[in-house]
Ligand SMILES: *[C@@H]1O[C@H](CO)[C@@H](O)[C@H](O)[C@H]1NC(C)=O
Ligand SMILES: *[C@@H]1O[C@H](CO)[C@@H](O)[C@H](O)[C@H]1NC(C)=O
Ligand SMILES: *[C@@H]1O[C@H](CO)[C@@H](O)[C@H](O)[C@H]1NC(C)=O
């Protein structure tokens with residue numbers, strides 16, 4: 001092998017390795033929604049994870065594209081914030097690029113695109129935010145059917161044990177006489 005061919009081969013190897021690194025980090029880049037289906041009035045977190053590089057700026061768009069008309073808000077790593085055309089005051093971008101939406105309403109449902117501009121590359125992902133039709137103060141049963149059944153079984157077991165104990169001690173006393 002000539003040294004030039006060797007060089008070319010090494011170059012290809014480096015390229016292949018860097019491509020696989022890029023692809024691996026893409027797989028880890030995601031947005032998790034907490035709670036996954038927020039109710040009216042709740043605070044929801046669109047938690048950005050897996051951008052394996054510190055960023056120059058982080059942006060959020062309402063919709064599935066990063067067109068300027070869709071921009072909600074951006075955070076620059078100098079701490080400054082830009083408000084876009086789709087900005088709404090309940091949307092608060094965090095210094096880690098995640099988005100907090102306060103006082104959720106069904107109007108905030110839809111696609112949200114996160115865009116993280118790192119120092120060497122760009123990460124983007126779109127998530128669909130879907131609300132829950134219930135209300136925060138929906139009454140919940142204090143005890144489930146299963147818990148009530150469990151308590152009944154426990155009470156009965158204690159009673160049976162107590163009765164068995166009494167019978168045993170009475171019998172024991174009798175035989176002791
Ligand atoms: C957001 O993601 C980070 C990293 O995966 C995790 O440690 C953190 O608990 C998440 N935040 C919430 C509120 O779940
Ligand atoms: C980003 O910051 C928010 C609070 O500002 C926090 O709840 C969340 O867990 C953070 N996410 C990650 C991935 O660290
Ligand atoms: C983006 O969403 C719109 C509807 O809001 C849809 O018509 C369009 O196909 C979507 N584009 C992509 C690339 O998914």
Ligand SMILES: *[C@@H]1O[C@H](CO)[C@@H](O)[C@H](O)[C@H]1NC(C)=O
Nearest residue numbers: 040041090102103104105106
């Ligand atoms: C939450 O949003 C509702 C309308 O969806 C509004 O009436 C209420 O004042 C808001 N609450 C706060 C604390 O902003």
Ligand SMILES: *[C@@H]1O[C@H](CO)[C@@H](O)[C@H](O)[C@H]1NC(C)=O
Nearest residue numbers: 063064109110111126127128
């Ligand atoms: C959200 O995005 C998906 C896929 O890109 C698209 O099919 C859907 O129509 C969008 N929904 C809304 C409400 O824009």
